[in-house]
Amino acid sequence: MKLTDELDLNELKKIYLFSNTPLYLYNNFKRNKSIQNLSETDTKTLINHFDKIIIKKPTLDNLVTLYALIMGLTFKDIHEVNGFFDKLDIYNIEWAKEIRNIYKAKNIPTQIYKVKARIIRPEIKIISESASSPMQIKDSKPIISIKE
Amino acid sequence: MIKPILTLCAEGVVIDRETNNVSIFNILEQLSSPGFPLFIQKLFFFHLLERDEGDQEKIDMELKIELDDNELLKVPFRNDFQGKMRSRSVITIGGLVIPNPGSLKFNLGNGVELSSYKIIVNRIGGPKAEVKAE
Numbered sequence: 001m002k003l004t005d006e007l008d009l010n011e012l013k014k015i016y017l018f019s020n021t022p023l024y025l026y027n028n029f030k031r032n033k034s035i036q037n038l039s040e041t042d043t044k045t046l047i048n049h050f051d052k053i054i055i056k057k058p059t060l061d062n063l064v065t066l067y068a069l070i071m072g073l074t075f076k077d078i079h080e081v082n083g084f085f086d087k088l089d090i091y092n093i094e095w096a097k098e099i100r101n102i103y104k105a106k107n108i109p110t111q112i113y114k115v116k117a118r119i120i121r122p123e124i125k126i127i128s129e130s131a132s133s134p135m136q137i138k139d140s141k142p143i144i145s146i147k148e
Numbered sequence: 149m150i151k152p153i154l155t156l157c158a159e160g161v162v163i164d165r166e167t168n169n170v171s172i173f174n175i176l177e178q179l180s181s182p183g184f185p186l187f188i189q190k191l192f193f194f195h196l197l198e199r200d201e202g203d204q205e206k207i208d209m210e211l212k213i214e215l216d217d218n219e220l221l222k223v224p225f226r227n228d229f230q231g232k233m234r235s236r237s238v239i240t241i242g243g244l245v246i247p248n249p250g251s252l253k254f255n256l257g258n259g260v261e262l263s264s265y266k267i268i269v270n271r272i273g274g275p276k277a278e279v280k281a282e
Contacts, residue, residue: 030166075165078230106168109230111237115223 003041003049004065008034012064022098029071038068039075046072047084054091066093074103150203152263153196153234157254161192161238170194170236178268179246186246186269193239193254195263197227205229209258211239215269216250 019025050069073081088096159174213221229235252267
């Protein structure tokens with residue numbers, strides 16, 4: 001099965017034909033479920049597929065697929081796709097440059113970090129009979145007390 | 149000079165894939181508990197920074213969480229502006245133990261403090277035991 005077989009080409013062609021501005025195309029392609037699914041494919045595979053289609057005959061299907069691939073790449077981290085978007089100018093795709101500019105303008109770099117909870121291991125401590133409480137809490141660590 | 153635009157803690161921070169917009173919900177202003185230590189299962193720290201022309205693009209930063217003057221957690225991370233003037237970070241803290249009531253402070257800095265966010269941690273009335281002498 002080809003990478004772009006899952007694309008909803010009929011719907012995408014409709015959007016393309018109705019598009020009067022690059023922003024309309026950008027927003028509607030970005031919302032399209034089949035493009036969102038396509039964007040799950042790794043960056044290298046998408047770029048390789050773009051390179052294969054760009055040399056083919058410029059039919060409506062191919063043009064829409066190229067836009068779909070460009071839009072799929074707009075879901076990726078800017079570090080991964082910067083090189084691809086920078087060289088888009090060399091291809092004869094009408095709104096590629098505008099789509100690149102919209103993508104770059106909308107992209108605010110975002111760092112996402114996850115910090116895991118510190119594992120607190122119970123501390124076993126022997127306390128004498130004279131201790132007033134069978135449970136002591138020190139430094140937030142639960143202490144299991146055993147009477148002598 | 150790096151300037152903080154927004155710093156806050158919330159129960160949820162979501163980034164929309166389509167629009168790349170951030171949605172923040174349930175901003176934490178204060179916490180109340182009848183008993184301590186208090187365990188917070190998950191919380192999000194969000195900040196948006198702005199740099200000037202000529203400032204570095206990649207800055208090593210640190211988030212320090214303190215309760216009054218006691219350090220609870222330190223998170224080193226890198227803030228990358230990627231050629232832009234603004235950058236944001238979302239730090240998910242998957243579990244935080246607050247040993248006692250006080251002032252929970254989230255300090256963001258890179259050697260010097262850039263911004264901070266404070267949450268008041270209160271003890272609320274729990275069950276009371278009254279002992280009376282005969």
